[in-house]
Amino acid sequence: MRIRVGPFLYQVRLAHGAIEHDGEMCYGLCDHLKQCILLSDVPPPTQRLQVFFHELMHAWWYHFGGPDADEESAADLVGMR
Ligand SMILES: [Zn+2]
Numbered sequence: 001m002r003i004r005v006g007p008f009l010y011q012v013r014l015a016h017g018a019i020e021h022d023g024e025m026c027y028g029l030c031d032h033l034k035q036c037i038l039l040s041d042v043p044p045p046t047q048r049l050q051v052f053f054h055e056l057m058h059a060w061w062y063h064f065g066g067p068d069a070d071e072e073s074a075a076d077l078v079g080m081r
Helices: 045-063 071-076
Strands: 002-005 010-017 020-021 024-026 028-031 037-041
Touching: 002 045, 010 045, 020 028, 028 045, 037 045, 045 071
Parallel strands: 010 037
Antiparallel strands: 002 010, 020 024, 028 037
């Protein structure tokens, strides 16, 4: 699946199992350089959607910035980690 973040086209991929990032396991990852959002298949679909929105906010923040809050707080407004 692909999704537009402004003029940027991101690929959304489903990963089997949890995702390792910087030594920690997580359910989602946004790779700005590859323009890819990776979602773990571990959470049930409803929670996975929350993770997707969280990672989508990271993509948005990377390209366009955000309000005067730190990045994680802003992404938490959209979905859970
Ligand atoms: Zn995050």
